[in-house]
Amino acid sequence: MIRKRLMLAAVIALLVAAYFLSGAHQVLTLDTLQAEQARFQAWLAAKPLTVAGGFFLAYVAITAVSLPGATLMTVLGGALFGFGWGLLLISFASALGATLAALIARTLARAPLERRFARQLERINAGIEREGAFYLFTLRLIPLFPFFVINLVMGLTRMRLWTFYWVSQVGMLPGTAVYVNAGRELGQLESLSGILSPTLIGSFALIGLFPWLARGLVAIGRRRQLAKRFARPSRFEHDVVVIGGGSAGLVASYIAAAVRAKVALVEREQLGGDCLHTGCVPSKALIRAARVASEIREAPRYGVSAGEPEVDFAAVMGHVHRAIREVEPHDSRERYEGLGVTVIAGDAVLEDPWRVRVRGDAGERVLTTRHVIIASGAQPKVPGLPGIDKIEVLTSDNLWQLETLPERLVVLGGGAIGCELGQSFTRLGSHVDLVEMGSQLLPREDEEVAAELLGRLEESLVVHLATRALRVVVDENGGHALEVERSDTTGKSVVERLSFDRLLVAVGRQANVAGMGLEALGVDIDADGTLRVDESLQSVLPNVWACGDVAGPYQLTHAGAHQAWHATVNALFGEFKRFQVSYRALPAVTFTDPEVARVGLNEREAREKRVEYEVTRYALEELDRAIAEGETRGFIKVLTVPGKDRILGATIVGQGAGEMLAEFTLAMTRHIGLNKLLSTIHPYPTHSEAVKATAGVWKNAHKPERLLGWLARYFAWRRGGDGNEERGS
Known part of the structure; x- marks a missing residue:
């Protein structure tokens, strides 16, 4: 691939050199075109197809290689072929040439740039995928932006070439028409700047701004369409209705109540959701009991003999349910009602974007609300294996x-x-x-x-x-x-x-999306079964949002809480500012023995995303605290930008990995590099020292060897030597 890029670069360099050495850049001037206009017309009359075809190919070539002269070629096209045929030829030639220019830029530079600036380009490409056509169309409408620059820059993104082509074809049409029309008056032109007067440039700028204004008008139109379809209420009982009382729904309700919005929380079962009743809390209680049994079996290696542990499974489950009961008040109805949340027990169905019908033991009622936040969670998947329906x-x-x-x-x-x-x-x-x-x-x-x-x-x-x-x-x-x-x-x-x-x-979980009336309202479901939302967690309906397991892509309690903040703030204050949810520093822990904890990229993901990285590895068998406790299994692996201390991701395997991960998560969130982690005092002996030790491994691999060589000579000179004495080991 590198050889192909070098060959393409060489060919382009030869074409550019030939263009300037042949003097073509001196021929393509306004004076030359005006002087040779009669000859051009004679050529066209004698050989129309040859002239038209040659003109088309020349235009495509000049545009593809980003050579100067496309503007004058456009004017010449108007003078030669008239407005209609000139516009037709140049419109297709310019769009084709622009697409080739984008393809050349993509071939030569996109891969190296993506490796070097993967994290920055990831968000740009996400925006291009979402609104790239709209953005390109706007740029094409404003001649203040040089088209060849747009070609090259957009070629470095992941916009589909077909999208780039047709948007360019349409977007460049107004500007092309102006220049082609000016070509009809070639003899009257004194300079190319005369084509675009300040008034005309202002007009183009307004045309270019129109799509941005249109976006706001479209949003207003969408709301009006909804109002026509569903009869929007004249007033609302609530600012937000949250559907689902799991971790995401509770956080959303808490935030809305904290800013004094009127919020209702609808939950059909128990507040706390999976995390409290069937997930995080009970599983960690069970894991703790199991670990105690394992520690008793392994006690002899510490000089303590306790024999085989007797496991009373009923008592173990009693411990599990006791943990649930002790955490339960944190997520109780009484607590949230005390915070100002109206808690309603029942099943919620969206009748329209502003009305939520709730059916419960207390009867049926309809809530009117400005916004709906869906946090209905997920449930375990059960594969359809033959015979599985015959067992529990x-x-x-x-x-x-x-x-x-x-x-x-x-x-x-x-x-x-x-x-x-x-x-x-x-x-x-x-x-x-x-x-x-x-x-x-x-x-x-x-x-x-x-x-x-x-x-x-x-x-x-x-x-x-x-x-x-x-x-x-x-x-x-x-x-x-x-x-x-x-x-x-x-x-x-x-x-x-x-x-x-x-x-x-335990083969995964599927989002709870059925039975809420979403399909009838046109709310999209992704291929993985989650609700389709944008980066602000807004659905296709402008006042319906989603967070937590039902929205994906990470079915983690803290991910749901992270999303809930964004969904709630964007719902309540999105007219003024919206916040896009980011998962760049989202931590995750698997609570096995050894624990597996990660934040950011690992090597597998870095390779998939073609991110260049450097690996620093520290074995926990070198950590004094781990040696003292006899728990030396595992390691820390940190990915950084090559040659720099900026952290791309960290993976920890070992005892207490989840606790150690917090320091790397903070570092990534606050853009703290390994150098600063190394300079932070850590208590001895602790597991957290492994974080500092990992930073030390990175620092040792990036020692300034030349400077250290000079220092060695300096100290030798201070000791009375000549600075060239042999250094001892």
């Missing part, structure tokens, strides 16, 4: 109702939930088979991260990678088994049965 499947929703510990548990899914729960149950005493269709656990993480976790899991449970679940069947003992398929070492397909008492499915 465990998921992260109903798992917490278990009363007895399964003797044999099969976990389907090797993501975060499957790994966390699979390890916990095997530590509590279950025999666990974990089945993952992919080639590694935690498919979003780097291979070495997944391999570190796999090594730990395989000490206590059986992991089946690259294994596909086929069906649920009755086994030879009258129980049930999961039939799976994998390839053996020779590549031959092998089918086997994994018997189980209970089957736990």
Whole structure:
């Protein structure tokens, strides 16, 4: 690819050199065109097709290579062919040449620039994908912007060439018409500046500004169309109605109430959502109990013998439910009503963009609201395997109702939930088979991260990678088994049965979008089942917003809270300023042993996005606190901009990884580099020192060797030597 780029650059350089060495740039002047106008007309009369074709190709070539002269060629086209044919020829030639110029810029420079400035270009390309045609059309309408510059700059983005072509074809038409028309009066022109008077430039500027004004008019039009379709209320009971009382809905309600907006929160089950009742809180309580059992088994390596732990599973689940009850007041109805939120129990259905019908035990009522924020969450996916409907499947929703510990548990899914729960149950005493269709656990993480976790899991449970679940069947003992398929070492397909008492499915979650009347209102659903929203979390309806699991792309409690702030502030104050949600420094933790924590890019994502990076790695076996506690498994891996200390992402595998990650998250959020982390005092001995040690590894790899050489000579001179004495080791 590099050779092709070099060859293309050489060809363009030769064309440019030929253009100037041949004197073509001196021929394409207004005086020359005026003097040779009669000869041009004679050529056209003698050989119309040859002249028209040659003119077209010459125009395309000049525009494609971004040579000066396109403006004069446009004027000449008007003089030769008249307004109609001239406009037709030049319109297509200019658009084609501009597209070739964009393609040349893209071929020569886009890949290197994307590697060097990936993070900056990512947002630009996102904007181009969303509104690139609109933006390009506006630029084309204003002749104040040199078209060749627009060609080159837009070529460096990820705009589709077909979009670039047709927008250029339409957008350049008014300006082209002005110059072609001026060509008809070629003999009267004194200079090209006479074509565009201040008045005409002002007119073009107004034309160019019109699309921006049109955007506001379109927004007004959309609201009026909604009003015509649905009969907009004359007044509203609420500023915001939030549908869903999980983490995202609670945060949205809290923020709206804090700024004194009138807000209603509708929840059909319990406030707190999945995180409190079936997710974060109960799973961490279970993980803690399982870890205690594991620590008792491993106590002899610290000189303490306690024997095999006796696990009372009912008591373990009692601990889990006690944790839920103790956290529950933080998310209670009483607390939020005390904050000024109207909490309503029931099912919510949007009758129109401003009316929400709520059906509950207290009857039915209709709420009118200026804005609706949908935070309805998600639920576990259950694959449609043959035979699976014949058993009661465990998921992260109903798992917490278990009363007895399964003797044999099969976990389907090797993501975060499957790994966390699979390890916990095997530590509590279950025999666990974990089945993952992919080639590694935690498919979003780097291979070495997944391999570190796999090594730990395989000490206590059986992991089946690259294994596909086929069906649920009755086994030879009258129980049930999961039939799976994998390839053996020779590549031959092998089918086997994994018997189980209970089957736990952890293959992902699907957004709760059904039953709220969204489809009837035209609210779009993405391919992954989440509601389609823009970067401000607004749906296709201007007053309907979404946040949390129902909006994706990250189904994490803190991601939902992050989105809830943006959705609420944009809903209430979007007329003045909107905030685009960013996930650049979004942390995520898998609470296995060892923990896996990450913020920003890992190597897998950096390669996919073609981001250039440098890796700094620190093994936790070198950390004094880890050595003292006998927990040396794991490492820290930081990605930085090559040659700089700016952090692109950090991954930590090890005990307390989630806690250590906070420092890297803060650094990325506040644009703090590794140099400043290195200069920060950390208490000794702590796990947090690993962050500073990682920064030290980076610093050591970027020592100013030349300066250090001069310092060595300086100190040798101070000691009385000549500065060239051999340095000791």
